[in-house]
Amino acid sequence: MIGRRVQQRIYLEGLMGRRPPLPVRPDALEVEAQKRMSPEAFAYVAGGAGLEWTMEANREAFRRLALLPRMLRGAKPPGLGVELWGRQWAAPLFLCPIGVLELAHPEAELAAVRAAAKRGLPFMVSNQASHPLERVVEAAKAVNPEAPVFFQLYHSTDPKAVASFLRRAEKAGCAGVVLTVDTVQLGWRPRDLDLGHLPFLKGQGLAVYLTDPAFLGGLDEPLEGPALRPKPTLALLRNLLALRRTGKRYGLSLAQMQKAVRRFVATYSYPELSWEEVRRVRESTALPLLLKGLLHPEDALRAVELGVDGVYVSNHGGRQVDGSLAALHALPQVVRAVEGRVPVLLDSGVRTGADAVKALALGARAVGLGRPYVYALALGGEEGVGAFLDHFLAELELTLALSGVGSLEELGPHLLTKENPPPGEGGERPAGLGFTGPPRSP
Secondary structure (H helix, E strand, O other): OHHHHHHHHHHHHHHOOOOOOOOOOHHHHHHHHHHHOOHHHHHHHHOOOOOOHHHHHHHHHHHHEEEOOOOOOOOOOOOOOEEEOOEEEOOOEEEOOOOOHHHOOOOHHHHHHHHHHHOOOOEEEOOOOOOOHHHHHHHHHHHOOOOOEEEEEEOOOOHHHHHHHHHHHHHHOOOEEEEEOOOOOOOOOHHHHHHOOOHHHHOOOOHHHHOOHHHHHOOOOOOOOOOOOOOOOHHHHHHHHHHHHHHHHOOOOHHHHHHHHHHHHHHHOOOOOOHHHHHHHHHHOOOOEEEEEEOOHHHHHHHHHOOOOEEEEOOHHHOOOOOOOOHHHHHHHHHHHHOOOOOEEEOOOOOOHHHHHHHHHOOOOEEEEOHHHHHHHHHHHHHHHHHHHHHHHHHHHHHHHHOOOOOHHHOOHHHEEEOOOOOOOOOOOOOOOOOOOOOOOO
């Protein structure tokens, strides 16, 4: 009963004048993290595409959907454990793949994965990690040998590097591959653009590439486009020094690091990514394959037909397409489309345990936590992420219990209703947010 345990610990600590190690409210967590992070780091994590309407829509979707608790059910607090893709998860939660975590804390993924593994929760290593994939998996296994670690793959235009990344994920013992398909090129992100800040140009978030033999083997291959020869400035010199320091960590010279950054930029974007690449990835690995970034039910159906093992509903936390459909609104249609043949995951806009309950009731088998855990990482490293996860797990369990839910299998659309919209906005139901559908798959 983690809910009461965490709650009581906080209150008892309060008797001795001690507050929680970090804010419990997610909005306060963000405010405090902003004070700790550099303007560039905070903008990269907190920002979204365009006017950030999609970010707002993600949150609004959760706010407009209300839980309808049932009383006097005579049920104990429910167990949170689930089994997905042959692995036991302590709860239907996971930490989303987020790149360049060194912007928040030097230990980056190593700190976050240890916190997740200690609590039996999966961690997804970003393709743009700040530490090599193998080190992240080792850090998790050192804490919990059964901890599931997934590798998120951005499919680049370099097939040799893609194949090498997949082999490394298998050899490292990853629980699956998460192929992200909504980032074939970077979205228009004003916060980063106003600062002229892209961390990859400084060598940040490139640890997977800088330790990959296939990628490094292509550094001397010719690339399209002219080589940039900017005039020296103080800022450029500082960034070159940072690039050199990063290179020393991996035994690479400054010249090699410059080639690596240029090759990454030239091969990262892949606007022509198609279902054919999904098929190739499916054929290239025996690991469970999840497709991340789907919103349309027809895309989800085609993914299942191609043999993927999981569908991951996401709009990248509002970072790619401004004005996109909220992920929660897309979820019911995707769940109906796949008809229980594969598990459906969701992220984008999840901030509280109550949010997670709503997503699970609409058919998600697990829910991803994103920006808030990065803010916790910035504030307290591994301990900060651990405290955030404890708070989230406690709220999740308490919300389920207070809603009269005796087990996760009892969750369903019948526990949800539409909240009245604010005055003047009318009462139309957002498209795609239905309350009927197939029962939760076993």
